[in-house]
Amino acid sequence: MKSWLDNNLKALNLVDTMEQEEGFTRLGYSEEELQSMRVFKELSEELGLYVRKDEAGNLIARWEGKKDLPAVTLGSHVDTVKHGGGYDGVAGVLCALGAIKALKEEAFLPHHPVEVICFASEESSRFGVSTIGSKSMAGIIKVDELADVSDDTGVTVKEAVNSTGLNWERIHEAERDEREIKSFVELHIEQGVVIENAGAQFGVVSAVACPVRLKVKVTGKMGHTGTTPMGRRQDAFVATAPLITYVSEEAEKLSQESEHAIVATASTINLLPNVMTVIPGTVELGIDIRSVDDSLKAKLASAIKEKCKELKEKYHVQMEVQILVNNPSVKLDLNLMDNLKKMGEELGYKGHEMISGAGHDVMNMAKKWPSGLIFIPCKDGLSHHPKEHASLEDLEMGVHLLTAYIKRESAELD
Amino acid sequence: MKSWLDNNLKALNLVDTMEQEEGFTRLGYSEEELQSMRVFKELSEELGLYVRKDEAGNLIARWEGKKDLPAVTLGSHVDTVKHGGGYDGVAGVLCALGAIKALKEEAFLPHHPVEVICFASEESSRFGVSTIGSKSMAGIIKVDELADVSDDTGVTVKEAVNSTGLNWERIHEAERDEREIKSFVELHIEQGVVIENAGAQFGVVSAVACPVRLKVKVTGKMGHTGTTPMGRRQDAFVATAPLITYVSEEAEKLSQESEHAIVATASTINLLPNVMTVIPGTVELGIDIRSVDDSLKAKLASAIKEKCKELKEKYHVQMEVQILVNNPSVKLDLNLMDNLKKMGEELGYKGHEMISGAGHDVMNMAKKWPSGLIFIPCKDGLSHHPKEHASLEDLEMGVHLLTAYIKRESAELD
Numbered sequence: 018m019k020s021w022l023d024n025n026l027k028a029l030n031l032v033d034t035m036e037q038e039e040g041f042t043r044l045g046y047s048e049e050e051l052q053s054m055r056v057f058k059e060l061s062e063e064l065g066l067y068v069r070k071d072e073a074g075n076l077i078a079r080w081e082g083k084k085d086l087p088a089v090t091l092g093s094h095v096d097t098v099k100h101g102g103g104y105d106g107v108a109g110v111l112c113a114l115g116a117i118k119a120l121k122e123e124a125f126l127p128h129h130p131v132e133v134i135c136f137a138s139e140e141s142s143r144f145g146v147s148t149i150g151s152k153s154m155a156g157i158i159k160v161d162e163l164a165d166v167s168d169d170t171g172v173t174v175k176e177a178v179n180s181t182g183l184n185w186e187r188i189h190e191a192e193r194d195e196r197e198i199k200s201f202v203e204l205h206i207e208q209g210v211v212i213e214n215a216g217a218q219f220g221v222v223s224a225v226a227c228p229v230r231l232k233v234k235v236t237g238k239m240g241h242t243g244t245t246p247m248g249r250r251q252d253a254f255v256a257t258a259p260l261i262t263y264v265s266e267e268a269e270k271l272s273q274e275s276e277h278a279i280v281a282t283a284s285t286i287n288l289l290p291n292v293m294t295v296i297p298g299t300v301e302l303g304i305d306i307r308s309v310d311d312s313l314k315a316k317l318a319s320a321i322k323e324k325c326k327e328l329k330e331k332y333h334v335q336m337e338v339q340i341l342v343n344n345p346s347v348k349l350d351l352n353l354m355d356n357l358k359k360m361g362e363e364l365g366y367k368g369h370e371m372i373s374g375a376g377h378d379v380m381n382m383a384k385k386w387p388s389g390l391i392f393i394p395c396k397d398g399l400s401h402h403p404k405e406h407a408s409l410e411d412l413e414m415g416v417h418l419l420t421a422y423i424k425r426e427s428a429e430l431d
Numbered sequence: 432m433k434s435w436l437d438n439n440l441k442a443l444n445l446v447d448t449m450e451q452e453e454g455f456t457r458l459g460y461s462e463e464e465l466q467s468m469r470v471f472k473e474l475s476e477e478l479g480l481y482v483r484k485d486e487a488g489n490l491i492a493r494w495e496g497k498k499d500l501p502a503v504t505l506g507s508h509v510d511t512v513k514h515g516g517g518y519d520g521v522a523g524v525l526c527a528l529g530a531i532k533a534l535k536e537e538a539f540l541p542h543h544p545v546e547v548i549c550f551a552s553e554e555s556s557r558f559g560v561s562t563i564g565s566k567s568m569a570g571i572i573k574v575d576e577l578a579d580v581s582d583d584t585g586v587t588v589k590e591a592v593n594s595t596g597l598n599w600e601r602i603h604e605a606e607r608d609e610r611e612i613k614s615f616v617e618l619h620i621e622q623g624v625v626i627e628n629a630g631a632q633f634g635v636v637s638a639v640a641c642p643v644r645l646k647v648k649v650t651g652k653m654g655h656t657g658t659t660p661m662g663r664r665q666d667a668f669v670a671t672a673p674l675i676t677y678v679s680e681e682a683e684k685l686s687q688e689s690e691h692a693i694v695a696t697a698s699t700i701n702l703l704p705n706v707m708t709v710i711p712g713t714v715e716l717g718i719d720i721r722s723v724d725d726s727l728k729a730k731l732a733s734a735i736k737e738k739c740k741e742l743k744e745k746y747h748v749q750m751e752v753q754i755l756v757n758n759p760s761v762k763l764d765l766n767l768m769d770n771l772k773k774m775g776e777e778l779g780y781k782g783h784e785m786i787s788g789a790g791h792d793v794m795n796m797a798k799k800w801p802s803g804l805i806f807i808p809c810k811d812g813l814s815h816h817p818k819e820h821a822s823l824e825d826l827e828m829g830v831h832l833l834t835a836y837i838k839r840e841s842a843e844l845d
Contacts (some may be wrong), residue, residue, distance in 0.1 A: 028437060034754045042518065043697065044553060055507065066564075083457075098706055098708065099706060099707060100704060123602070126595035140708070141706075141707055142704075142706040142707070142708065142709070145707060147708075150526060157640050175566050198657075199751070208655045208657070208658035208659075209655075209658035209659065209660070210663070226657060228657065231705060237842065238523075238813075239815060239816045240812070240813060240814065240815065240816065241788070241789055241814045241815050242694065242696040242698055242718070242719045242721070243622070243624045243640060243642065243694065243721045243787075243788035243789040243790070244621070244623035244694075244789050244812065245623065245693065245694065245788075245812065246623070246684065246686075246694065247679065247683040247686055247694055249812070251680065251681075252696070252697075254675060254697055255675060255676065255679045255697070257675075258672045258673070258676045259672070259676060261668060261669060262669065262672045263669075263674035265664075265666065265669045268661050269661040269662065272660075274663055274795035278660065280658075280659065280660065280661055281659065281661075282656040282666070282710055283668055283669070284656055284668075284705075284706065284707050284708070284709060284711060285702065285705050285706065285707055286668070286700060286702050286705065286712065288699065288703050289557065290512070290513050290514060291698075291699050291700065292512060292513065292555075292556040292698065292699065293555060293559060293644060293698050293699055293717050293719050294512065294554070294561075294698070294719060294789075294815065295512060295554075295556075295698060295815045296814075297695055297698060299699075303707050305656045305657070305707050305708060307656070317482035323588075347609065352708065374655070374657035374658040374659075375655055375658050375708070376655035376657070387475075396838055398654070398658065398659065398663070399651060399652075400654065400655045400658065401654065401655050401709045402600075402652075402653045402654065402712075404834075429481075
């Protein structure tokens, strides 16, 4: 199994070695994502699964069961952030296929159909919008809002989707009926160090800390850097700087004071005109805030708004705070979680109950179907980074955990 | 004269009205700069001047004198920053041509030849390198260093120059012999409010405060914004933020303590990867520092280096300070300056002796020939901005000042 995992990890990542200095870049609805999905399709077909593509570009690899029952499903995605790692997403589809392989080898015959789903465009790094594929499947995609959102190069979501041979006007048809699916489990790398710090080997997740995202627009006044005296400036960048510090320090303080953790990051900036001889006239700062405690996110967002009022006065600029995203955190199925933990421990692995700081496809599936999330460790908690790494041992453990899930859920007589 | 100025201001700016919400964008060695230069050539020929283009793309419009003597020269540029104003550069070539028109109308015949020069690529906003045309004419262009410097889109200086029909390998041939030119005077908008604050109508400049420019490269560690606890981050952006504040506050403090003013601006930033879900791993910050007092610039640059050491420790990141540009400030010809002031006052305008916070073509010409710089006011000191504005009255005053200069310098018997 280890060499199968190793070979197909590289195959899904379209590389000969996982040592890639520039990391992996397969943006949603790009040619690179499509290439990796073609590998997923080939692998699935080799395992005897029937693969179809839905109207959102998700691939669904199906193993028919003995009966016409709702499917036991699992899966993740193969797209990445820019210069990201090769495990975020890929680990989930790889281990799911590995579990099918293991079950086929022991001649297991499922009562329920089993499906491995490879979701399209999970990451938000191309369009600022995440999990387009799983939102479509769960029927919560906002087609009208989304169509004209564009990437860095001006390509809209609609254009990108159509460029892969799909028809944007039909993306809502990817929605599946509640009765088609029995349960969904995603396996993902942890992207943190909680499992390791707890002395455990895998994590089972009770809730996903979905983000509040803010865009702060600061408008000052451009001017020549050489001729505008310091005292007469309305420098939008100087006005923004203390906010970057504030976001970081306030999140740390709130975390220490509260029962739940909160993290917040000023992660993007757009400076205009961004030329050496001109005082910055406009700044757009993007802030990402996460906690499973929605009230804590709201508290930080409103503290940031208050801080902006103070900075606006001090630096004689305009500051507008816009809420880009405000997703309530998602509770997963606690019964399924307990079972996943129990099954892992029966296999001899120590499990740890935890929350997820990152959003995953499972948060959309959870809106409609009983859903669970398994974490396997990744080295130093590093993720969205070329050096992201999970060991073959942990991937193999992932296969065992998913095998147990499929066996239990698909064999059960309803 | 006012309607001639008004019409040709618009003609050189390639517009029907100076109200342009997006401002003016004519980058160095672009099609837009060439278009404006074609208007300059037509205007010059209408005035009976003979126009040639040199090997750096500068246009030289010549009025032959009675004798074979060194030329009395004046001029400026027509390129702009991105979304800049329509007066920076254009005012200088327009008033120079206006002065020729005035002198032709009164049938003045110069002893010395008179030349109006329209320099190529004065602004640094395309390539990060300023005054390519006048550096070439003064023989101080660094051909090898410059060839492969590229703009945002990856086009190099060499490619851009060649794309206008010139030959980069011959750009050094634009250098002129010391004996060809008697003196050079540039007229420019002030890009500040010193003239207005002094209760004067025009400025004469004793020195140009050339910049020191730093690039600070901050290297932290990328990570997922949702899963990396606040206490375990090496966020390059958080480490950079206090430096932005420091640059501004320290320049203000040094200005108050010192005899000369100093200005400093964190004007550019490049954040990697600049996506919502990733903690910034790398930041490049560009800092522009100006003063006529070179020791003051050096003092601030080394204070910034010290501050970086402190921030490096505090935020567990790497910080490197690179000096991009370190141009000593340039003294102009004080005799010529006094004469320009006196001539203006004889015409009834109040002059004010001052320094220039911005670099101009004159700083290169001053390395080889006696040179002067005249400032006319611009509204609210606003420059490099769509709302940059100089009144027709002040442009007409500019014509009178330059007329006086040409008369005095070209008529004089050597």
